[in-house]
Amino acid sequence: MLNSLEEKTVILIADDESLSRKSLSLILKKDGYEIVAVENGQECLTSYQQRQPDIVLLDGLMPIMDGFECCRQLKQLPNSEDTPVLMITGLDDNKSVNQAYEVGATDFLTKPINPAVLRRRIRYLLDAKKAEKALRVSEEKYRSLVENLKEVIFYTDLNGIITFLNPAWKELTDLSPQESLGHNFAEYIYPSDLPRYEKGWKFLLEKKTLQYYWQVRYIKKNGDMGWMEIFASLITKNDEILGVSGTLNDITERKRIERYQKIERDVIKILAESDGVDNGIQGALGAIAQNFTWERAEYWEFNDTTHLIHYHNLWLNSGEESDTLTARDKETARKMVWHNWTFKNYEHWWHEIKSIETTLTTQEDMRLIFAFPVNNGEEHLGVMFFFSSTHHQKDFLLLENVAMMGNQIGLFIKKKQAEEELKRRNLSLQAELNLASDYVFSLLPSPDEQESINIEQKFIPCAKLGGDIFDYYWLDEEHLVIYLLDVAGHGIHSALLSVSILNLVRNNSLYNTDPYQPWTILTELNRLFQMDEGNNYFTIWYGVYNKNSNELVYSSAGHPPAILVSPSESGYKYQALSTPNIPIGLMSDIEFDQNLYEVHNGDSLYLFSDGIYEIQLENGEIWGLKNFTETLLQIPQDNHHNLEQVIDRVHVVNKSNNFDDDLSILRIVFPQ
Structure with a gap:
């Protein structure tokens, strides 16, 4: 709060x-x-x-x-x-x-x-x-x-020999200025970046540019690599070049972040566009390997029963797949016991598997250079191995970040596996939905069994089966119960919930309720079916009609209003009957309001779910309750097949016999 x-x-x-x-x-x-x-x-x-x-x-x-x-x-x-x-x-x-x-x-x-x-x-x-x-x-x-930190300031002669360095040089390279004076600046440039550095140096001396800017890797005293920015310009006097001066800034961390972000973007893009587990894994292997210029990458799947890993996927920079690990090396990797699936830092984790770094090689003489586990939370899924034929200096901070992608890759694997499993279950699920739909049909009341009142009903379940159900029955010789509810969502869960509610209400099994008082029914249902307990919320309209007094007591919870249609001088008029209560299950410990309305002989009461009017039109708008109500007023009320005409009109609007949600509607014609 x-x-x-x-x-x-x-x-x-x-x-x-x-x-x-x-x-x-x-x-x-x-x-x-x-x-x-x-x-x-x-x-x-x-x-x-x-x-x-x-x-x-x-x-x-x-x-x-x-x-x-x-x-x-x-x-x-x-x-x-x-x-x-x-x-x-x-x-x-x-x-x-x-x-x-x-x-x-x-x-x-x-x-x-x-x-x-x-x-x-x-x-x-x-x-x-x-x-x-x-x-x-x-x-x-x-x-x-x-x-605002003090930058490294340097001077060299025309041959690149260092003639001056300020104390900040030690913070950059861990070398004192005295250790480096008299050495060529090129000695501290990473070998792979020397051609670019020498090209810029030549441009300066030939006066093709007055200043030059580099981003190059450099070598520290302990042999580690870093990144630095070099801003250099010529020192001249009377148009004579005396040397070169400039400043240096360490950009190692920035380069590490940029490099990691690129790798992460590449991997995420591949996973997002992959339509299967194998494509995603192979794409991720290639994205990581190519960013580090490694030649080979493999994914080995973890077996939770045997605690062994098994060869699963391969990526090669040549694009040609060839399984070239020796049988001995495969057995070495397969039997690896992973003691530290979730590591605090990569350097410590690498130390645990370093024993196989010199033994796990390919027939192309590629040596294991990087590996990390693939997890989904606490579940271990596999290991990714990367090989190279050349030596690569390890940036453990960068590798640690890359290794953390194992969680993202693990999440992708589990998600795709779940999607594939879902596809396999679709056919059986549809069969279950059809059976559930038949079961809901079997529970609906039969209008032929009712006395003293004319009731029509229509129930058209959608393909996914929504949560609609309704019921009506006589509490005694005078009082008729009418209700219709709509459980949020689709499928078996929603249908079973609606059936459970029907059984509770029909059998008068709700504790501390009065079936003649609608608000008590809704209050108890709300207590029993809170969403926090794994239920979907639902809407309901519940009413009790007294045929002797013509009084209708009703209460609704987030449900579309019941529409009472009465004859008038100009045709028909209507009254919307609802109470301002929220759906069942959204909030606990609340009581529900109820209202009383006096109906007249010949009035028609329409009770329905929102599936009958929440129809998307071709222009993208929703048909809506207002248009549906106007449709009810346009159909003659003295027709014994009134609901068939209503459904025909709705089919015309929907332009299909299939609906996105269950369609339920009751029509109660009060006796003349």
């Missing part, structure tokens, strides 16, 4: 569904955030420029401007690059996920939203934003400090 003296964190929510905005606001206000809620992407852009929020939550599908276009335009606004954008949408296909990241979204969540997951994700994104800001401040201070 925020301290009352601290400035509140502002969260901007853009969602065209008022229920979603209200639910998200209630969830997040509990953590002390200030919430700004808007209905579409255009309003989001306007509110963003006015309030400059700390984070933006965007729904993917919205009228006027959808979340993807809004995110793209938002990221073009000044100072918006640091603002995290969390896409929240019902779309869960890979295309939508990729589109979200392409337009600049920071992260992606699909509906239904688990409040605990949402709150943790928002805290993570806000903490990351603060950490990045702190890092920038730290980097700026570090850069300022470096710029």
Whole structure:
């Protein structure tokens, strides 16, 4: 929770569904955030420029401007690059996920939203934003400090012999100025960079340039390598060249960071574009090896049962795969016992496997030069080995950072394995959904069994099976119970939850409730089915009709209003019946309101789920409750097949017999 003296964190929510905005606001206000809620992407852009929020939550599908276009335009606004954008949408296909990241979204969540997951994700994104800001401040201070440090000043003669060095030289190379005076400057340049250094030196002496700038590697006293910037200019007198002077700055850390960032970008890009585990692993091996100019890389998979590793993937700089490890070397690697899968620093970890550095070689005489474990949290997945035929000086700080990529690669492997497993299960899952759909059908009431009242019903489950279910029955000779609920999400879990609720209500198994008082039913359901306990939230409309008094007592929780259609002089009029309660499961320890309405003979009560009107039109807008209600008023109420005409109209709007969500609707015609 925020301290009352601290400035509140502002969260901007853009969602065209008022229920979603209200639910998200209630969830997040509990953590002390200030919430700004808007209905579409255009309003989001306007509110963003006015309030400059700390984070933006965007729904993917919205009228006027959808979340993807809004995110793209938002990221073009000044100072918006640091603002995290969390896409929240019902779309869960890979295309939508990729589109979200392409337009600049920071992260992606699909509906239904688990409040605990949402709150943790928002805290993570806000903490990351603060950490990045702190890092920038730290980097700026570090850069300022470096710029104000005393630079190395040097002088050489025309042959490059050092004639002067200030004391800062020792901090750079660990050599005192006296140790280096009289030596050629080229002696301290890394051999591979000598041609570039000598070319610049020649340019200076031939007066092709008055000043020259290099970034080259240099050799320290202990043989280690570093990076330095050289700013050099000619020393002249009366147009005669006397020598060269300049300054030196150590840029080793900057180069290390730049080099690591490039490697990380290359690996992340390859993993993001790979469609399978093998492609991703081989691409990551090649990206790392090529950045270090190593010639060979391998991935060995860890067997959790035997605690042995087994050869899995190979990358060669020649592009031609050839398994050239000797049988002895394969056995050496396979039987390696990894005592330190998660290491504190690479130098210590390398010491543990250094014993095989001189023994594990290939037939091309390539020697093991680098290795790191691939983990997914505490789960060990494998080891990546890298080989080279030439000696490479080890930058342990850089290698330590690269080795940490084993966690990212491990996460990729597990994610792809899960995706492949999901594909394998799709066929059996669809069969299970069909069986579950049949089961839900079998539980629905039969209108032929009802007396004294005319009830029509339609239930059209979507392909993924939503969480719709409804019921109606006589409590006694006077009172009829009518309710319809919609569990968030799709699939077996949502369907089973709706069936469980139906059984509890139908069997009057709810503790401390009065079935004649709707608010008690909703209150007890809310106590039993909290989202924190692994349930999805759900909406419900519950009513009790007294046929003697014509009174309808009802209560709803986040559900679309029931529409009561009555005859009027000009045709038909309607009354929306709902109570301002949030969905079941979002918050605990709350009581629900109920209302009473007197119906008249011949009135029709329509009870439905949002799947019947949340239909996306060709222009991207949602058909909506208002248009659906107007459709109800256009259909004659004295028709005994009224709902068939309603469904026919909805099919025309949907342009398909298949719906994205369950379609449930009841029509109760009160007796004449």
